[in-house]
Amino acid sequence: MPPIATIIVNYNAGPVLVECISAVIEQASEVILVDNASHDQSLALVEARFVSDTRVTIIRNDTNLGFAAACNIGARAAGQPFLFFLNPDCICGPDSLTRLYHTLLQNPKAGMAGGLLLNPDGTEQAGGRRLTPTPGRTLVRSFGLQRLARHWPDLLVDFNLHRQPLPSAPISIEAISGACMLVKPEALAQIGLWDEGYFLHCEDLDWCLRFTRAGWDILFVPDAPFSHAQGTCSKSRPLFVEWHKHKGMSRFYRKFFRTDYPLPLLWLVLAAIWVRFGAICALQSLRSTNR
16 A cells, blocks of 8 residues: 555535545545534544544544645644645546556656546546746736637646646646645655645645745646546635635735736736636626526
8 A cells, every 4th residue: 555645624525525535545545534614414424434444534623724724734644654635526536546656756856746637527627737827827817818829829828738638648747736636755844834824725836836946846647537526615605715715816926926026017916816806706796686
């Protein structure tokens, strides 16, 4: 059994949480479930299914501490050197985690690896392989200019790469998704844990950028599939999630690009972030009114 601790942060994931653990448990030495004060039946279902399985450890937080803080709690409790962070709505394919593990072992410069995230219909999901969303790339996406990328591919590139042809072998990329992320112990010792200043969203981009800036490669492994029912834990509070997503984006840009880009450009990006959040709130309010 590979020396891997799978860390799953749960918040009201429901029955899919049992399926998530069942699919990954034979590919890891232990599973650490960190629950952020769920109030559904997900923990009860896990306890009933894995009551006698000593490989499964449940850590209960009294309040919702956020994704990054819960990941760090799981990391500190892990008894294995390799840490695999997996969303509770993400189902590991047969041998997918094993494939990530061997890929990391075969690449000394690689600090983390992620697999192929699939939508329930089998199509590749956005976010599994990405470029770093620099301020310039974010403005391109905010104004929909990525649609013109075929004319100016170097200038108007979309930071989501899922529409590009699937590579035939593992490749080094700038960022993967925190939904499915295996981390090498040597890299973790150098980089440190997740930034708990993020509550939800963008903490994975933060970690990826810290890894790459320290000289570690990040690998995307196309033959390690994971089915991801994105949004299972967040669908009950969409505006709460959007608030923290946009707050995380703002923190990410201020943290990493404050001295790398002209201040007017950074201000424009930050303004675009909060204008977008306002538009989402207005649209949500309109939909609620029309129901």
